[in-house]
Amino acid sequence: MTKKEKITEKTQYISFIIAREEYGVELIQTKEIIKPLKITPVPNTSDYISGVINLRGQVIPVIDMKKKLNLAIEKDKASSKDEEKIIIINIKGMLLGLYVDCVKEVVNLKNSEIKDVKETKNEIEKEFIKGVINIDEKLIIILDLKKLLFAKKEKKGA
């Protein structure tokens, strides 16, 4: 089997934890993972925008995934502050940071392994989820970042 065939057959996902739940996004969309830097809050923006960071001279907005996904803000005791990371993604030609509790692993998945979601917990809208996958009794929710981040932007600020 050539290398090319392998790539087309499987997609790599990076998985991370937000509020005790495991999520995944396509690895190809991610640029790097960094430790949290000082975030400068930006006034008059939606509350899920944590602010902006300076990534080697570039100003990049950081999205608080917990707020974006409307997950309970309650802190996960299992993951410590040191584990918190910012995943830098490159989407539609823009760099954005996703603030997550903890980054887990890279998983290789066949597209056929991803199951459609029949119902979701009401907190997350179904359209933002590409599917779910079961690996070793563990459920990973695959997010559709394009839909999640660019769905009709709510009115900003007050």
Place this chain on the structure above:
Amino acid sequence: MSSQDKLGLIFKTDIMNEVKTNIEKLDGEIYIESKKGQGSKFTIVLPLTLAITEALMVKINKEIFAIPLNAISEILKIETKNIKQVKGNDVILLRDETISLIDGKKSLNMNVEYNLYKTKKEISVVIINNGGNPIGLIVDELLYQQEIVIKSLSDYLENVKNISGATIIGDGEVALILDVKDIA
């Protein structure tokens, strides 16, 4: 004389030459379109990421903000007992001119109580004059003046009210640039 020659002639004059050199210094471009009897159109293209400006750095609610210097007409320390009221708005009298005061915390929608400045004895006010009526922006602290490189605030956060861009300050943090046109 071809139009190219005519352009050359314009650039030979000292002023245009100065303009062109400075634009090129910022990695920008200038285009001139001319129609006989109709005038000329000058198009200047500047990359936002490389625009440099002189700015006053101030502190509002513990965060550092930059105010472009060209919009500032003066900086004052005002004793709060000199604040007067006109139609419920706080104003100050400056050389017989009434200037309304705006609390920086309020225009930045910060999650703190506004208009607390009256409890202080003295406040720092930046007088912003951007063509229209001058206004007095109340800040917590005046820091220093420095040249800043204007960076855009990412397309994802388009048109943020009262913020026109961002810059990176000495310690590597991001400081936001106030949009004086919005505030004033």
